[in-house]
Amino acid sequence: MTTTMTxxxxxxxxxxxxxxxCLLPGSAIEFSxxxxxxxxxxxCKPKADPAKSVxxxxxxxxxxxxxxxxxTDELMALLRGED
Structure with missing residues (x-):
């Protein structure tokens, strides 16, 4: 896989x-x-309760x-703009 650097x-x-x-927004990452x-x-996964991480x-x-x-008929009429 390749990616481009900005x-x-x-x-x-x-x-x-x-x-x-298992990276999510805000995850800490270490490069070496x-x-x-x-x-x-x-x-860098913090020690967390697995039940809370779901x-x-x-x-x-x-x-x-x-x-x-x-x-269904009422909803479709509303979505389609039918009177």
Missing amino acids: SKGQVTIPKPIRDAL VNAQGEVVLHS IPDRFEVARGKADIKWN
């Missing part, structure tokens, strides 16, 4: 790498160079919260 020295870490290291001259990326599904959180009962 004029400010910033790069985007490819998603497969972020996923493999090994004896072969390769850059090594380390995620990101809730945004759809599960919202499911069942609507207080208006729509039927």
